[in-house]
Amino acid sequence: MTLQITARLHRGDFHLTLNDTLPTEGITALFGRSGCGKTTLLRLIAGLEPTRKAEIRFHDQVWQAGRWRLPVSRRRLGLVFQEPSLLPHLSVEANLLYGYRRTPAGQRRLHPEAVRSLLELDTLLSQPVHTLSGGQRQRIALGRALLTSPQLLLLDEPLSALDATAKREIMPFLSGLASRTGVPVLLVTHSAREVEQLADQVAFMENGRIDRVEPLREALARPDSPLFSDEGPASVLVGRLEETGPGQWQFITEPGGDRQAVRFEVSGRSSHQTSLHRLRILASDVSLALTRPEGISIRNLLPVRIERIEDSDEYRSTVTCRIEDGQVLLSRITRQSVRELELKTGQTAVALVKSAALME
Amino acid sequence: MTLQITARLHRGDFHLTLNDTLPTEGITALFGRSGCGKTTLLRLIAGLEPTRKAEIRFHDQVWQAGRWRLPVSRRRLGLVFQEPSLLPHLSVEANLLYGYRRTPAGQRRLHPEAVRSLLELDTLLSQPVHTLSGGQRQRIALGRALLTSPQLLLLDEPLSALDATAKREIMPFLSGLASRTGVPVLLVTHSAREVEQLADQVAFMENGRIDRVEPLREALARPDSPLFSDEGPASVLVGRLEETGPGQWQFITEPGGDRQAVRFEVSGRSSHQTSLHRLRILASDVSLALTRPEGISIRNLLPVRIERIEDSDEYRSTVTCRIEDGQVLLSRITRQSVRELELKTGQTAVALVKSAALME
Amino acid sequence: MPELSPQDWQAITVTLKLCALTTIILLVLATPLAWWLAHKRSTGRTLVQALVALPLVLPPTVLGFYLLLALGPRGPVGQSLEAVGLTHLAFSFEGILVASVVYSLPFAVQPLMESFRALGARPVEVAASLGAGRLDRLFTVILPLCRGGFIVAATLTFAHTLGEFGVILMLGGSIPGETQVLSVLIYDYTEAMEYAAAHRLSLGLLVFSFVVLVAVYSLNRRFDVVKP
Amino acid sequence: MPELSPQDWQAITVTLKLCALTTIILLVLATPLAWWLAHKRSTGRTLVQALVALPLVLPPTVLGFYLLLALGPRGPVGQSLEAVGLTHLAFSFEGILVASVVYSLPFAVQPLMESFRALGARPVEVAASLGAGRLDRLFTVILPLCRGGFIVAATLTFAHTLGEFGVILMLGGSIPGETQVLSVLIYDYTEAMEYAAAHRLSLGLLVFSFVVLVAVYSLNRRFDVVKP
Amino acid sequence: LTIAAASSLRQAMGDLEEAFLEQHPDTGIRVIFGSSGKLTAQITNGAPYDVFLSADTAYPERLVALGAAASEPAIYARGRLVLWYREPDRTNPELAGLLDQDIRRIAIAQPRHAPYGQAALEVLGSAGLWQAVKPKLVYGENVGQAAAMVASGAADAGLIAWSLTHSPELAGRSFALINEDLHSPLAMAMVITRQGADNPDARNFSNFLQTITAQDILQQYGFQAPTTD
């Protein structure tokens, strides 16, 4: 069950060359610098870029084979354009329902009421579309695409004009959507945060090519990952949440192999409805100590084995630690600290992770 | 030297009611949820929203007095619209130069070469504008506005479609521009990060009103500030950078009153060209210990006095600490830690700030 | 208006029929042609576009004469029609209908073409991605969004057909009840210096057209789509 | 074409002058009118819009007759002109120019109006924010972006003026070198059954117009602005 | 000297002009053709025409009544109708032939304002054909257009002006001259307009038309002398 794309496309000096298989499970983030071809790729998949040199196959359906193309309207896509493109002659409500009405009742899995309340659209329904603010437009475009109950969601930076509060409400919904309804999502985004929070896989694009497609965990295991160009390296641990007392939660990692699970103390409760959770820990949030310090507010003190010490720049090192369950935890500390603590590969240490920094 | 606005504006159910004075020094961020009226306010200032009930005065110039309006073209504004609005019949180069050519040579303070290289536009100059990617358009719109050498820059989410790398290059330029050339900037943004990094003042908008306008430092001193809805509270310390050895830098705070400066060890060098720097420290990056721990990679261990302990939610507390120079440092730790360490107001403690997390 | 003669009424009926049919036929024909012209980017396009405008440059009577040659019993079109058992088009309502369509073609095609070009590809792409097929898109997106262009095309066509008489007179032969339209009749009255009758009909025509046009434009205004 | 008589050449000169002047005057007049119509959202607008289209609905000769009444020495306009020492407009080049302008007004105004509406406010706002004044914006933003509308307006006006003869014949009186235009001349030839001469001039007119139109449209195509 | 002449005079006018210029070599002549009705309307509204040669007598009388004329109408010729079948091999072109099955359309000028159209109606009436051929009739704006309808092949027959048969297009075809008794006389009158009142050439031309020379030319081109009644 994949999306296979073979294509060559020239636009002036720009060349898009693809021979890739994208996973169609969960959320695949398309990550790359401005102008690398993300929008073009999405449009190609949607069938909106005219080219004869492309073969596109989604699951067992052929979407394009050279000159032959399945009409866009029959691909059952949910497409959100980079510039929210509402139909200006329709009301907000008619925009929302445009695709819904054209979806056979039997295929509808999302309904207007749910989408309207999730995206806070209720007060906007009767407003003329040209009077909407940028963020309102984006929300409506997203809602409209969702309401077609598509078999593939193509989202081109759908959250860029949203404020933090709106984002925090919509993101869990998107990630839940993919896992709950099984609709695969291809999400273009510039934000490493969005990738880490939403993506199951990441496709890295550069200069019109897909550099590599890898599961998020692998993408985060490389300290030089492009995702880190913003906030620096981070580890993402996968595990379950367990309530250990009133207001107290533990995050229990899913150990690799027959290793032992590691427990993290976390506060607050994720709004994720899934059973598997993610813990994103910026390497810069992880400190190392030789021995377990006492009388300190940091609650997660994990024994680790140092696997690699790399200089990430002139001043800082990234220390790759293995925690007891076999997962990797990255720590970024100054090279001076490495020297002063005389850290060595193979050595054991204590990683200090602030519990309050854990939840996401 | 201010921007004074008195205005009433009705658009359907939406009411914009203003009687405010915005500072015109440095960068003023306009922060608020989607649909609160930020774009409308910017357009009002620019003279693009028709209304007779407005008085606008910029410095000693009257821009609007009731029915009378100074034509937009004579306000010498640099306006970047929320949707990058390139003139579709002009080349990229002609778009960039459109305003430049209309600026008297004597008033030009920025020149095409500089802007082109800063915004990486050189390869795009001859491309038809309809072929540009979203981020490329946004960069050109920004460059075009800058090249008019305006007396006021109005930027409506100018960085929303940019990738982290591009942002990292443009942000210091923007903040430098305001301080170097004295052009005041009004910046609409959803990103608390952008505010913290760029703004000198923040105007918080809600439901068509400006709630308050305050210096960034004050805005960050309130743990309930809207800026924290994304990443939680943070402290921003102001100080100077000093090189203490090869690759070693110290951040020396500007003490309030006759207090003593505090020194932070930081790694790396800011690309800011200004002499005063900002240190942004997320409250969740600050841990507390009762005594100074040994053998630990955390390099900044600061004696603090606990001034207030507030429960920020069911599980976490925000601890307001006063460091030796009199500035405030926020720490967010679990309520359980507060209980276990028996923290009390008035008590002294040690704040642990990872040096690697400091720079921005 | 009790002073109108039966012949006047007959002419009014023929005229309204002609105008209505011409407008409808032209919109149906011009829409695909204008769409093609708006999106095709070849030399073919400019040639066709120029061809469409050509009937305009000939004096109407002369055009009527050439149409008479072509559509009459000895002309290529007329002969083909007669060969398949139909009757030629000269001096018939069908004939003047064809002539009106040809003559007003540019007034329908050109505004539609420009309005299709101004529409851009995006709204159609959006509708397609939301599951709308070709015809669906035509009726739910293109037509409403290009309504202004259609209004211009329809009103120009309608008005022009109302006033046109050179072509119709020549090709139609002014047969009462069949090809004698109002404009021909008014012309006849002025030629005969029966000015009272001419004024009466002209005024009627003006008032009627004014009312129709105002109604159409007001309706159009009510559904205006505002562009940012 | 050596077979053209001096009279033909005279008519050609008058025609080209008339068409060129009509087109220029109409674009100059229609631009502000169309802009106003495109942006004003009142009842006034629909009334004016309907008024503009009215000259079309009258048969050209009849319109010519009324213009003759109005502009001639006994008409209100003609008399006012004579009162201020000018000469009335009937049977003069100026007269047929005025008539052509009135008669082709809707072909200029309506496409321009639609193209102004399709332009939207944004490009003008952008230009204003970049320091461009009113006229500057007109020439550097509105004109180039509405080029399609101007082309439609200009070609329809030009072609229509070329072919128009009813109004001109009535008001101008077919005076060689002054008001005798090509279409009137061709009409005269067909009336006199001098078909050879009529065919020759018609063909010339068609070829000429075709070449002009193709040239204009190709040029236009080269500067096409693509909308996303 | 500007002469406004009915379109039926088109062919004759060239020779008339030439002959007139022989007698008055210093005169500059300009002829404007048009339908009589249109020319009348123009003259009453200030057209710069000095002499008006109408195709009938009613329009000149109208001008006199309106005070736009500077002379009484003077009849200078009489028109004649011919019957013209499109098919050249119709050897005996008789009016009764109009009843034939294969004559589907008959072109005449618009009777409402064209004198020849009015005459054609009368002919059909007198010949007792009116009811039978009425459905076959198509109307041209004037005789010229009626002729064009036949010439184009769209109409099968036409009742047109004899003068038109002298046009280059129709020269040499066969026509049947209609008996003048079948219709009231197509008397053609001229007037000098107010505009031409003080123009000696106008009077000269008016006088010239009554000369034998002029009358000969007119007869050559399918008109009868006004006197031979």
Ligand SMILES: Nc1ncnc2c1ncn2[C@@H]1O[C@H](COP(=O)(O)OP(=O)(O)OP(=O)(O)O)[C@@H](O)[C@H]1O
């Ligand atoms: N006709 C053309 N000539 C030259 N370059 C072109 C042409 N058409 C497209 N391009 C280039 O193709 C590249 C891909 O554009 P695309 O919109 O896919 O980028 P993107 O990855 O979506 O960027 P962004 O994040 O800024 O939206 C851009 O660099 C664009 O400039």
Ligand SMILES: Nc1ncnc2c1ncn2[C@@H]1O[C@H](COP(=O)(O)OP(=O)(O)OP(=O)(O)O)[C@@H](O)[C@H]1O
């Ligand atoms: N005619 C109208 N009727 C009702 N509401 C209107 C009308 N015009 C504007 N509004 C509302 O005015 C508000 C302000 O819009 P504005 O574009 O200024 O918001 P914004 O703060 O820029 O939002 P965003 O961050 O999403 O761009 C929006 O809520 C919008 O829906």
Ligand code: MOO
């Ligand atoms: O010469 Mo006429 O007035 O056209 O019959």
Ligand SMILES: [Mg+2]
């Ligand atoms: Mg893009």
Ligand SMILES: [Mg+2]
């Ligand atoms: Mg906005």
